[in-house]
Amino acid sequence: MKAHIVGGGFGGLAAAALLIRNAEVSGADITIYEADERLGGGFFLGGSAESGYNLPGSVFDKEFRCTFDLLKSIPSARNPSISVTEDFFAFNTGEPYHDRAHILDRNGRIVHGPRYGLSLCDGLSLGRVLLMPETMLDGRRIEEFFSQRFFSTEFWFLWSTIMGSLPQHSAIEFRRYMNRFLYLFGHLSDMTGVMRTPINQHQAFIEPLVAWLRPRGVNFLTGTFVRDIGLAPSPNSITVNRLEYERDGASASIAVGPEDLVLVTTGSQAADFSTGSMTEAPSPRASGRSWALWERLAQGRTDFGNPDVFFGAARIPDSLWVTFTVTDTGTEFSNQIAALTGSESGRGGLLTLKDSGWVLSLSVFHQPEIIDQPPGTTVWWGYGLYPDPTAISSANAWTNAPARRSWRRRCGNCGSINSWTRSWRHRFACLAICPTSTTSGSLGAAATGRPPFQRGRPILDSSASTSRCPGK
């Protein structure tokens, strides 16, 4: 039996490792086809200390059971004498999140009140969504079930910044996330129970998996785009009989036997993501390659679902995510954030500036975030929940004065956060656009032809109580 795995992200790599470990398939009989030149998909690591790193943030919890069961068998990259799972839990036990200031208002005050600012009516609406059968939520958006006020509560800021939910996302996905993470509910504001990788996800998960798979003979075909999957005519089942792919500018086809396995990643949250630099804007890429295979498979048939719900130019306003990674040669900024929030540097979780233009969240990682990160550098990460796509081309220009003013406005002119935008001497920032990144929110409603959500600043919650930052 041969196994053909389309997609070299965590899913594809994990599938290969499970086939070897649990099903005793020989590595030499497994081929991974990855369109990108690099493996890792959404768990990417780009750039360098000199040019500025580019990486995603990291949110996990102890209930990623299949992941941690698999990673028990994989030696950690930073300490091969223990497994990735042991390294992950030892780190999170030793350095747990202790977020003392998750949401700040424009005056630098912590937004935190009883019941996360939820009213009885909000609580009933939440209960209704959680108890409603999924069939009744199909194709509907979160915003259809709550008042406008709900989206300005402390609860919504906490939830949406940790889980990446937006009002226009699918109510089904929201319900699943709520049920999955309900046990964290009591500690959303200090992020107790939320975990992160000890270093960036690429080096924490992807590199160790690849290092385990390679000596076992797995064939990695990077730069290989699977264009089509041939299906044998059969009345009651779907049977693959060939794969067609493009590599080095040439087309190739491989026969798939009846006893072979084909496992396919359809699409990617990081599809078409584009990275900028200190001087260049990330330019939109619209290849749609990560979705093309699914689109091809779904052509003229319903049993492969409806990819149009997730991708394409029409979906971008609902699914766009903008993140940025800052590589700092000093600790001035991270020290200021620690003083502002009262959280020890690297243990503060997320800091959301709720009155900022894009509703920015920042996360100062526990250092070093990258193996071999030069001593003295600090890497931190941020994202805008409500980015303005029209402002992205100017947002890249980190080094000129109008751009700095614009970032200050975006940061809501929030006290010492502004110093971040003032001092750029030794800082390398990298902005990345992920046009389909929040599609995990399953934009079901969009498929039904409803007009796209009108993005706007969330209204301010005057009822949410505030307290002074401990550091101020």
Ligand SMILES: Cc1cc2nc3c(=O)[nH]c(=O)nc-3n(C[C@H](O)[C@H](O)[C@H](O)COP(=O)(O)OP(=O)(O)OC[C@H]3O[C@@H](n4cnc5c(N)ncnc54)[C@H](O)[C@@H]3O)c2cc1C
């Ligand atoms: C900025 C950001 C932050 C994130 N943070 C977290 C987090 O903290 N915690 C978390 O659990 N998740 C997070 N995610 C989501 C995470 O990326 C996904 O959970 C994870 O990457 C899913 O792995 P996957 O293998 O299923 O898909 P992907 O990682 O997307 O990999 C799919 C791969 O398949 C390839 N591919 C697709 N089609 C083809 C084809 N036709 N031919 C060949 N190759 C193809 C793609 O190029 C891609 O490399 C984040 C995502 C982003 C973008």
